[in-house]
Amino acid sequence: MGTLNLTLKIWRQDGLNKPGGFKNYKVDGLNTHMSFLEMLDVLNEQLVNEDSEPVAFDHDCREGICGMCSMVIDGRPHGLLDGTTTCQLHMRFFNDGDTITIEPWRAKPFPIIKDLIVDRTPLDRIIQAGGYVSINTGSAPDGNVIPISKEISEDAFDAAACIGCGACVAACKNASASLFTAAKISQLALLPQGQAERKERVIGMVQQMDKEGFGHCTNTEACEAECPQGISVEYIRKMNWEYHCANIKG
Amino acid sequence: MSILNSKIPEGQLSEKWSNYKSTVPLVSPGNKRRLEIIVIGTGLAGASASSSLAEMGYNVKTFCFQDSPRRAHSIAAQGGINAAKNYQNDGDSVFRLFYDTIKGGDYRSREANVHRLAEVSSNIIDQCVAQGVPFAREYGGTLDNRSFGGVQVSRTFYARGQTGQQLLLGAYSALSRQIAKGSVTMYNRHEMLDIVKIDGKARGVIVRNLLTGEYERHFGHAVVLATGGYGNVFYLSTNAMASNTTAIWKAYKKGAMFGNPSFTQIHPTCIPVSGDYQSKLTLMSESLRNDGRIWVPKKQGDDRRAEDIPEDERDYYLERRYPAFGNLVPRDVASRAAKERCDEGYGVGSTKLAVYLDFKDAIKRLGQDVVSARYGNLFEMYEKITGEDPYKSPMRIYPAVHYTMGGLWVDYNLMTTVQGLYAIGECNYSDHGANRLGASALMQGLADGYFVLPYTIGEYLSKDIRTPAISTDHEAFEIAENEARDQNTRLLNNNGSKSVESFHRDLGAIMWENCGMARNKPNLTSAISEIQSLKKEFWEKVRVPGRDDNLNPELEKAGRVADFIELGELMVRDALDRSESCGGHFREESQTEEGEALRDDENFKFTSAWEYKGDDVKPVRNKEELQFEAVELTQRSYK
Numbered sequence: 052m053g054t055l056n057l058t059l060k061i062w063r064q065d066g067l068n069k070p071g072g073f074k075n076y077k078v079d080g081l082n083t084h085m086s087f088l089e090m091l092d093v094l095n096e097q098l099v100n101e102d103s104e105p106v107a108f109d110h111d112c113r114e115g116i117c118g119m120c121s122m123v124i125d126g127r128p129h130g131l132l133d134g135t136t137t138c139q140l141h142m143r144f145f146n147d148g149d150t151i152t153i154e155p156w157r158a159k160p161f162p163i164i165k166d167l168i169v170d171r172t173p174l175d176r177i178i179q180a181g182g183y184v185s186i187n188t189g190s191a192p193d194g195n196v197i198p199i200s201k202e203i204s205e206d207a208f209d210a211a212a213c214i215g216c217g218a219c220v221a222a223c224k225n226a227s228a229s230l231f232t233a234a235k236i237s238q239l240a241l242l243p244q245g246q247a248e249r250k251e252r253v254i255g256m257v258q259q260m261d262k263e264g265f266g267h268c269t270n271t272e273a274c275e276a277e278c279p280q281g282i283s284v285e286y287i288r289k290m291n292w293e294y295h296c297a298n299i300k301g
Numbered sequence: 302m303s304i305l306n307s308k309i310p311e312g313q314l315s316e317k318w319s320n321y322k323s324t325v326p327l328v329s330p331g332n333k334r335r336l337e338i339i340v341i342g343t344g345l346a347g348a349s350a351s352s353s354l355a356e357m358g359y360n361v362k363t364f365c366f367q368d369s370p371r372r373a374h375s376i377a378a379q380g381g382i383n384a385a386k387n388y389q390n391d392g393d394s395v396f397r398l399f400y401d402t403i404k405g406g407d408y409r410s411r412e413a414n415v416h417r418l419a420e421v422s423s424n425i426i427d428q429c430v431a432q433g434v435p436f437a438r439e440y441g442g443t444l445d446n447r448s449f450g451g452v453q454v455s456r457t458f459y460a461r462g463q464t465g466q467q468l469l470l471g472a473y474s475a476l477s478r479q480i481a482k483g484s485v486t487m488y489n490r491h492e493m494l495d496i497v498k499i500d501g502k503a504r505g506v507i508v509r510n511l512l513t514g515e516y517e518r519h520f521g522h523a524v525v526l527a528t529g530g531y532g533n534v535f536y537l538s539t540n541a542m543a544s545n546t547t548a549i550w551k552a553y554k555k556g557a558m559f560g561n562p563s564f565t566q567i568h569p570t571c572i573p574v575s576g577d578y579q580s581k582l583t584l585m586s587e588s589l590r591n592d593g594r595i596w597v598p599k600k601q602g603d604d605r606r607a608e609d610i611p612e613d614e615r616d617y618y619l620e621r622r623y624p625a626f627g628n629l630v631p632r633d634v635a636s637r638a639a640k641e642r643c644d645e646g647y648g649v650g651s652t653k654l655a656v657y658l659d660f661k662d663a664i665k666r667l668g669q670d671v672v673s674a675r676y677g678n679l680f681e682m683y684e685k686i687t688g689e690d691p692y693k694s695p696m697r698i699y700p701a702v703h704y705t706m707g708g709l710w711v712d713y714n715l716m717t718t719v720q721g722l723y724a725i726g727e728c729n730y731s732d733h734g735a736n737r738l739g740a741s742a743l744m745q746g747l748a749d750g751y752f753v754l755p756y757t758i759g760e761y762l763s764k765d766i767r768t769p770a771i772s773t774d775h776e777a778f779e780i781a782e783n784e785a786r787d788q789n790t791r792l793l794n795n796n797g798s799k800s801v802e803s804f805h806r807d808l809g810a811i812m813w814e815n816c817g818m819a820r821n822k823p824n825l826t827s828a829i830s831e832i833q834s835l836k837k838e839f840w841e842k843v844r845v846p847g848r849d850d851n852l853n854p855e856l857e858k859a860g861r862v863a864d865f866i867e868l869g870e871l872m873v874r875d876a877l878d879r880s881e882s883c884g885g886h887f888r889e890e891s892q893t894e895e896g897e898a899l900r901d902d903e904n905f906k907f908t909s910a911w912e913y914k915g916d917d918v919k920p921v922r923n924k925e926e927l928q929f930e931a932v933e934l935t936q937r938s939y940k
Contacts, residue, residue, distance in 0.1 A: 066851055084575045086686075092580055092802070099800040099855065104847050107854055109368060111541040113581045115682065116466055117372045132685075139685045164512060165852045168368075172489065175369050179481040183474035184433050188353040188751045189424070191431035195388065198442025208435040208460060211467060215371055244433045 055081040055142060058150040059094060061106055064163050067170075071163065073152075083143040087130065088113060088120065090142055107166040115139040115279065118214035121221070122167050123154040128218035128277045136216065136279045156217055158226035160264045171217050173263035174231060180259035181252035182235040184244050197243050210238040212280045219274035219282075225266025230274040232260045233290035234282050240293050250297035257294050305558070305910055305925045308712040309413040314931045315395075318417040321713075322756055326763035333358035336762055337770065339506055339521035341493045341548050343370030345465075345743060346726025347527030348472035349750030355484035357755060362519055363476070363485050364508055366492040366543060366857075371473045374529055374541040375746060378465025379586035379679070381447060381457035382429075382743040384422040389446050393454040395419045400932060401452045402741060405631050406706070406734020407884035407900060408934050409561070409908065411927060413713060415732045421752040422744055426458055428751055432471040436460050449739035450587055450629045457740045462586055462678045468743055472750070491517070492857065493548045494785035496524060496555045496722060499777045503555075503722035507781045509789075511857060514850040516782050518773035522765050523721045523758060526552060527750065530705040530727040532565065534865045534872065535817070536809020538702035539571060539584040545861040546868050549709050549728050557717035558910035558923065560710035560730025562868065563876035566737050566885050567818050568703035569635035572686055572696075573655040582701040583686060585658070586679055587739040590628045590635070592663035592672065593696070595619050597656050601646040607657055607695045618642055626939040633736045633885040633898075634939060636700035640818050641896065643699070650697045659695035700818060704742060706733045706885065707872070710910040710925070714757035715749060718910070721761060725749035730908065735884025789849050792859045797842035801859045804839050808862070808869055811835065816873050821889040825877040832870045833917075839866060871911055871920060878922055881905040902934055 056079040064071030078094050085093075088110050095105035111119040120137040124130035130140045145151065153167065161169040199207075211234070219230035236253050239245030245252070268287055275284045310317040328336065336359050340351045343365040351363040365373060385398040398419040403410060426444070430436065436458050437445040446455040460467040479485040490511040497505040503524040508517050531546035532538035553559045570585045596615045603610065619638055620627045630638075639656050642648065649655050664672050669692060673680070680691045687697075708731060709717045709724040716723050726746040733741060815828035839862070847853040881901035882891040891899045907924040914920055 082576050082578055085578050086580075089578050089580050093578060096800050096802055099802075099844060099846055102844070102846060105855060107852055111367060111372055111543050112374060112377045113542060114377055114583050115685075116377050116463065117367075117374070117541060118376075119367065119372050135685060139682075141686070141688070143688060168852065171368055175371070175477065175480075175487075175489075178474065179477045183478045184431065185478060186428070186431040186475075187356045188349070188428060188475075188755065191424070191427040194386070194426045194430040194436075195443050197430075199438055200442050201438050201440050204435050204438045207433070208467075211433075211435050211460075211470065212463065214466070215369065238435065239433050242433050242435070244431055 053083045053147070055083060055145060055147050057081065057145065060150060060152045061166070062154045063106070063166055066165055067162055081142055083141070085142045086113065086138060087124070087140040087142065088138050107168050109168050110138060113138040116214060118216035121156050121169065121216055121218070123157065123221060125152050128156065128221040129279055133276070134279055134281045136214070156221035158220045160226060161217060161220065173265070174215055174217060174228065176263065177228065177232055177256055177259045178235060181248065181255035182239070184239065185248060199243060203241055207238045207241040210234045210241070210282065210286050213282055214280060216279065218277045218279060220265065222273040222277035223266065224271065224273070225269060227268045228260050228263070228265040229268035229287045229290065230278060230282055230284065232256050233286040236293055237286040237289045240289065249293070253290065253293040253297050257290070305710070305718070305923055306712060307411060307925055308714060309411070310713065314412060314416050317413050318420055325756060325760050328759050328763050328766060330358050332766040334360070336360065336522045336766070337362065337520065338523050338525060338758070339519055340364070340525045340527060341506065342373065342527035342529060343473070343476065344373035344375035344527060344529055344726060345469055345472055345746030346750040347373070348469065348476045349747050350525055350527060350725060350754050351485050352472065352475035352479050353751050353755045354758070355479035361479070361485045362488065362521065364488045364491045364493060366490060366511060368489055370476055370487060370489065371470060373469060374544050375469045375743070376466045377541065378743055379462045379584065380449065380588045381459035381464045381740040382425065382468065383449070383456050383738070383740045384426045384458060384744065385419055385456060386423050386426060388444060389455045391454045393456050397454065398422060398456065402732065402738060403734070403932050404937060405738040406736055407937055408734065408902070408906070408929065409883055409927065410732050410734035412929060412931055417753065418732050418745060418748050421748045424752055425744060425747045429468055429471050432474060434460065434467045434471045447588060448591060448629070450590060450631050450635070452738065459588070462588070462676065465743060468747065472747070494860070495551045495781040496719070497777050497781045498555055498719065499771060499775060502720040504771055505773065505778060507778070507785050509785065512852050514848070514853065516786055518778040518782060520771050520773055522762060522768060523723065525723040525725060525754065526709065526728050527726045528728045530708070531865070531868060532702045532705050534808065534869050535702040535812045536805050537574065537579060537582050537813070539568060539582050542581060545864070547861050547864045549724065550864040550868055552709060552717065552719065552722060554913050555719060556913070557719045557722055557724070558710040558912050559707070559871060560908050560910050561707040561735070561875065562872045562911060563816060563879065564706035564735050564884065564886055565702060566632060566704040566706060567636045567700045569632055569639055569700050570658060570698045571701035572683065573650060573652060573699040575652070583682070584701070584703060585683060585696065585698060587632065589658060589676060589679060592667070592675065593628065593658040593660050594662060595628055595656055595658055597642045597647040597649060607649070607659070616647070623939045630939045631736060631738060636818055637887060639700055655697040655699045657695040658698045660691060661695070664692065704737055706731060706735060706737055710908065714760055715754055716761065723754060723758065725754050735886055788860065789856060792843065792845045792856060793847070793849055795843055795845065797844040799842045799844060801843060801845065801855060801862050804835065804843060805862045805865065807835055808832070808866055812869050812872070816876050819887050819889050820876050822877065822880070825873050828873045829870060832866060832873065836866045839863065874920065875909055875911065878909065879905055900936060
């Protein structure tokens, strides 16, 4: 077990539409078993004890599934490890003496609320535009009535695994939400339950994505590389196919 | 002493719920449109209740403190959800699920509620499948099942190791549909700070907009709390960082009695604590016990690497002590057995507070591919956190606080002792008695939200159709808002010297030490005074930076920790009061010669419902005597 002394260069911003800037902080004697967020806890406790305001950042489950944590670490959303959220990144991947730059998600549709916290409600609105099967409670048939092959079910699961963190948007030079949107569209388009609303869903969700100001996909695939769940850009291809089919067939 | 009316319907156990549904008064569609319901929380219970109530025609206002309703901590549940479908043809039935849950809970839950839970379990699976939840499937296309601790059938439905996520996203999608329709008004980043009571009935809430710091008043004909468990009272737990007790604690102080507060589930398979900086503990799904074997070295203080310890020098202590259930004994039994081995000096790893969970035999028997298909993501998670590869050397695990069976006392309708105030999901004292079985939390959250509350709330609202919306200028709103505001002002102006975090850590240490896996009278007695002095110190010395008029996570945390401290004292009182051992509550004074928990049905066959009597005044313990008609009480044996 080693110890680390680090310099942290962190984006500080007091509120929405307020000016922001980087500030440097020193944290010493860190344990390499710590998670990245536990390292920030140490910094924040230090700041509270100095009577300064701690760094605001979103976080909750700290086990890589809630999708709340969201920071760009040394230029990469969720940091240097592939397939990992910030909360699952551990300090053993850093070296003593490192300077680490920490920024919020950078994307126009995600305005900065404070420090490292951004507003991701546009993603909720994309789901509200059709990311569901219209089935009221109590009207469902027996679960085994519709057999679904293991292959289709696994494919749908791969898409459904999205945690809604927005790293795909933060990674994209166009701030496109295509991977997020495509994942939900594909999950439901693959499954028999999603067929009835297949066309309306893809049209509604894609239009909402555009309305929110997310950019277009230009196939650089940075989203897949940074996605903590490793969701494949193949689903973007599927979304585009679904979208065109829905438009052609009217 | 107040008399608790559980409102259990008359008739045969198996017919109570269907009779109830056929006779419960209905609210007409026209009247539903005029009624407003407030739901706090968007986990499985809150999201499913919000969407179902909105589908029925009620006006729903839903609140969550996260940035999106999809983040609630139900999302982190890994293993699965139980249902009495008997798809595996292994003899499962509603009665067996009911019986296993009652027995697993060590006979401290209400028969009628548990039977209803087992009855609606099948509908939950159907509902989730229809929403597009990608459950695991067999090659023939039918739904797959796995087995879980404490039972001998395969009734657990799962979606890889992310069942909670998929179920929550299903409920979130249903909720999103209603938000889009305008039938649910969703308030993200809003935290409930108090219940508003008018003429003895819950009529609204005070919430704080966490972004702007504004205090808001919201009226509702009824208020539904779905705010989850309070395991974070122990500081370290598997709960999310912001999971808290504030909503139910404020409700308790407004007259909702608190049921069995000390009943806490300590989950046997978590990644052990590695240092003081630790902020939370990570669960490794119990499903791992299906194929993993738990052991410690036979020699005390054996420092060899696990791989170097030969087979005959390993003690598979669960298989040795409990041959009938082996590694699949219920959670409380598995946790205590691990603690017992570590206390005796057989623990492993650098802290010696860990045991091995070994997949060597499973890999040999099934092949690495099969093991990886079943548990791949859990193995990856373990490797991410510890930097060790569980395919090569066994996992190290230790018990950690995971779930709270205690919570607000509710009647058959899921109503608390405050009229019009409901509690659903983990925040009620619930159907799990003194110990919850694996894969039953998801079942209960969704049962309450989709299939129980939407019916039972009608019983109350049908009598309330003539009540017009009450203005939030009413004095009761004014008083409640001022109290919430004053508490935050006091915290910010305190000018103390210690961080909120440090008080939370101190509280956690007191709770874990005295009110954790094993409890005794002297420790519990001294814990009460320790917590009381901690409370005093907190209000004298806590330092909360920042302001009240913008986003201030330290201020949010301070309010939550203040409530945790008070709750901690109540938990300890409850643990002290119940001098029997039952389920997860192990009183050292009450055990068999072999060290197994010894229940005392003669004196403790009841649910404790604690009544608030004022700040720093001793609360009163009321009793709901439990009647068992369908099951015979026996000492639990998994041997």
